[in-house]
Amino acid sequence: MCPKRRNSITLLLLFGIVAIIFLGITTTQAREKVVFKDPKEKKKITKKKPIKEEAKADRIENKDRKGKGTAVYTYDPTNKADPFKSFIVVKEELEEKEEKKPKTYLETLDISQLTVAAIVLSSKGNWALVRDSKGDGHIIKKGTPIGRRRGRVIRILDKEVVVREYRKDFRGREIVRDISLRLPSID
Numbered sequence: 001m002c003p004k005r006r007n008s009i010t011l012l013l014l015f016g017i018v019a020i021i022f023l024g025i026t027t028t029q030a031r032e033k034v035v036f037k038d039p040k041e042k043k044k045i046t047k048k049k050p051i052k053e054e055a056k057a058d059r060i061e062n063k064d065r066k067g068k069g070t071a072v073y074t075y076d077p078t079n080k081a082d083p084f085k086s087f088i089v090v091k092e093e094l095e096e097k098e099e100k101k102p103k104t105y106l107e108t109l110d111i112s113q114l115t116v117a118a119i120v121l122s123s124k125g126n127w128a129l130v131r132d133s134k135g136d137g138h139i140i141k142k143g144t145p146i147g148r149r150r151g152r153v154i155r156i157l158d159k160e161v162v163v164r165e166y167r168k169d170f171r172g173r174e175i176v177r178d179i180s181l182r183l184p185s186i187d
Contacts, residue, residue: 081171104145106130106138111147116161116183126156130181151179159183 106114109132117137118129129137130146140146140161144153151165161181168174 106140106144106146107148109133109147111151111163111165111179111181114146114181116181119156119158119161119183121156121158128153128156128161130161147179154178 113133114130116128117131120127120129125141128140130140131137140153140156142153142156145151146153146163147165149165149167151163153161154164155162159182163179163181165177165179166174167177
């Protein structure tokens with residue numbers, strides 16, 4: 001026999017074996033049967049069975065399931081994130097809603113960029129002077145919007161200003177955080 005012909009026959013046999021193996025695997029996979037059952041409806045309990053009878057009924061049900069060889073799984077989506085909804089899209093939607101409202105200069109700054117320079121306590125209301133990173137001073141009082149995360153001044157005490165920030169996580173839940181800005185000590 002010619003060596004070229006022998007190589008071509010060997011190559012043809014090798015290709016045929018690989019094809020048979022490949023087709024054999026896919027057909028066995030196609031024969032497997034997976035059964036999904038719908039969640040059971042809640043049964044109305046009219047009469048309580050004794051515990052022993054309920055246990056027997058459960059054992060009989062389990063034996064039936066084992067005999068059939070079916071897989072039973074029910075998915076309960078309550079209090080779970082939707083796996084098909086992108087959390088990036090949700091975050092972008094939240095940011096777009098926040099950007100619609102015109103912001104003051106203090107709302108464009110992060111709270112970490114502000115320092116308390118002075119606090120004035122009076123009967124008409126407490127006031128505070130905060131300085132930004134450029135050194136500009138801004139007067140704030142209770143209720144003033146401040147910070148990037150929808151913060152508001154909730155209290156002005158004798159040595160500190162308390163700011164409450166509201167932000168949303170990637171699931172859309174609102175998280176509240178109180179931040180204290182202290183007046184620097186003279187010591």
